[in-house]
Amino acid sequence: MTAYLITSVSVVGAAPTDLLIRDGVVAEVEAGLSAPDATVIDGTGLVALPGLVDLHTHLREPGREDAETVESGSRAAALGGYTAVCAMANTSPVADTAGVVEQVWRLGREAGLVDVQPVGAVTVGLAGERLAELGAMADSAAQVRIFSDDGHCVADPLLMRRALEYVKAFDGVIAQHAEEPRLTEGAQMHEGEVSTRLGLIGWPAVAEEAIIARDVLLAEHVGSRLHVCHVSTAGSVEVLRQAKARGVRVTAEVTPHHLLLTDERAESYDPVFKVNPPLRTASDIAALRAALAEGVIDIIATDHAPHAVEDKECEWAYARPGMLGLETALSIALDVLGPEWDLIAERMSRTPARIAGLTGHGVDPAPGVPANLTLVDPAVRRTIEPAELASRSRNTPYARMTLPGRIVATFLRGEPTVLDGKAVK
Incomplete structure (x- = not known):
């Protein structure tokens, strides 16, 4: 299982810090972390949410x-x-x-x-x-x-x-x-x-x-x-x-x-x-x-x-x-x-x-909790294009509307399901 080090990220709107994911859990949350074996994600300007x-x-x-x-x-x-x-x-x-x-x-x-x-x-x-x-x-x-x-x-x-x-x-x-x-x-x-x-x-x-x-x-x-x-x-x-x-x-x-x-x-x-x-x-x-x-x-x-x-x-x-x-x-x-x-x-x-009653979900990123989290870029405004949605259907009422926020990454028990805004599989 790959380790991930997310640097300079705001956890639920708090001051920027580093967040290390290892073995499916959040291992550490502290500024100035180092993990040579981890894949680094630049979290500058991003917000980490459960x-x-x-x-x-x-x-x-x-x-x-x-x-x-x-x-x-x-x-x-x-x-x-x-x-x-x-x-x-x-x-x-x-x-x-x-x-x-x-x-x-x-x-x-x-x-x-x-x-x-x-x-x-x-x-x-x-x-x-x-x-x-x-x-x-x-x-x-x-x-x-x-x-x-x-x-x-x-x-x-x-x-x-x-x-x-x-x-x-x-x-x-x-x-x-x-x-x-x-x-x-x-x-x-x-x-x-x-x-x-x-x-x-x-x-x-x-x-x-x-x-x-x-x-x-x-x-x-x-x-x-x-x-x-x-x-x-x-x-x-x-x-x-x-x-x-x-x-x-x-x-x-x-x-x-x-x-x-x-x-x-x-x-x-x-x-x-x-x-x-x-x-x-x-x-x-x-x-x-x-x-x-x-x-x-x-x-x-x-x-x-x-x-x-x-x-x-x-x-x-x-x-x-x-x-x-x-x-x-x-x-x-x-x-x-x-x-x-x-x-x-x-x-x-x-x-x-x-x-x-979903154990392990809905828990803020903190040491020892399952790494079920998402990274959001609040500064991005995106235009909704139905053809670009992952759903098999296209019935979105927001077509061609410009809305705030972009999901940069999503992790399920420490494994990325989304990276750089794209589905991993």
């Missing part, structure tokens, strides 16, 4: 390898500075059995670019009718701890209660896609002034807020862990704030696109801007940003959702919702939060690793 962790990634395999594979999605993640991702269950077949989650887990190990932690389905086939094999998935080689029907809401309150009770036995988490389906039937975008003007059926904010309100009450009653996926409205923030004040065991995520893009993007009728939940208003964005800084929203999660060309480049009404996110998430965070390195490390690495 490897990013994404709690919400769609890798599509098995079933839609035309849109993404575990390998291609892992490569995109590494290029985005990630060392671990949680792969959502809406594959084909659905990841609702021990066999499927173990398949995804093994594919991630074979790719060797990031740690791929499967998310198990809450219900069989995501149908919302009966619980999936939660215990078998938890006991499998993949050791699943997060369960979600993402893309579908667990709308039945009795079933949601049973799921929360079941996972409590092994400190699992139910990650809810908060959408009351009876309020969003036929919806195409956020319900508001823009949807009225465009004549598109609206997706009301209350459809999200009502489910979150119900589920925090259920989680409080059961005493179990609830995670809310892709929070998108100011009203949702207030429900979460009140729940946390009462001590409910609830965490929440926001996506990069919900921190940056508004529903006005739909005026172009470009389906790349169609996503679920939909892009909201400027006032919602302001509330989400404030909640992220405050900690009411715990993490940034990408909801990386690759789609094949035929599923996106069509009429708005028929396009599938979803956007790419892994390779641009840190840049959006820098654009929205500025170079608040400790906050970025907290929201994109430490806290998501803690929620997912």
Whole structure:
């Protein structure tokens, strides 16, 4: 295993120092280090962060390898500075059995670019009718701890209660896609002034807020862990704030696109801007940003959702919702939060690793810890070119936008997965 000496690097925004990686761990962090056997990386102007962790990634395999594979999605993640991702269950077949989650887990190990932690389905086939094999998935080689029907809401309150009770036995988490389906039937975008003007059926904010309100009450009653996926409205923030004040065991995520893009993007009728939940208003964005800084929203999660060309480049009404996110998430965070390195490390690495129970991830570079880290050049501004992305899909809403920050290197247990901004394999 090659040793690496990173010189004059800022660790999470601190004063420049040297960082030595050896035998898969951070061996030393001290100015003036010397290691004749190590490969030297000039870290001048770079910031070292704990490897990013994404709690919400769609890798599509098995079933839609035309849109993404575990390998291609892992490569995109590494290029985005990630060392671990949680792969959502809406594959084909659905990841609702021990066999499927173990398949995804093994594919991630074979790719060797990031740690791929499967998310198990809450219900069989995501149908919302009966619980999936939660215990078998938890006991499998993949050791699943997060369960979600993402893309579908667990709308039945009795079933949601049973799921929360079941996972409590092994400190699992139910990650809810908060959408009351009876309020969003036929919806195409956020319900508001823009949807009225465009004549598109609206997706009301209350459809999200009502489910979150119900589920925090259920989680409080059961005493179990609830995670809310892709929070998108100011009203949702207030429900979460009140729940946390009462001590409910609830965490929440926001996506990069919900921190940056508004529903006005739909005026172009470009389906790349169609996503679920939909892009909201400027006032919602302001509330989400404030909640992220405050900690009411715990993490940034990408909801990386690759789609094949035929599923996106069509009429708005028929396009599938979803956007790419892994390779641009840190840049959006820098654009929205500025170079608040400790906050970025907290929201994109430490806290998501803690929620997912990913040992060895989300730990700041320090002597003796696993060398899961990324090096960022904050001075670079890059223009996003879809053809240059590692994902098999091209549905990025940031095409030709110029964003801050460039991932220079990513290390997974001391082995580089990205060097000089390029994937190693």
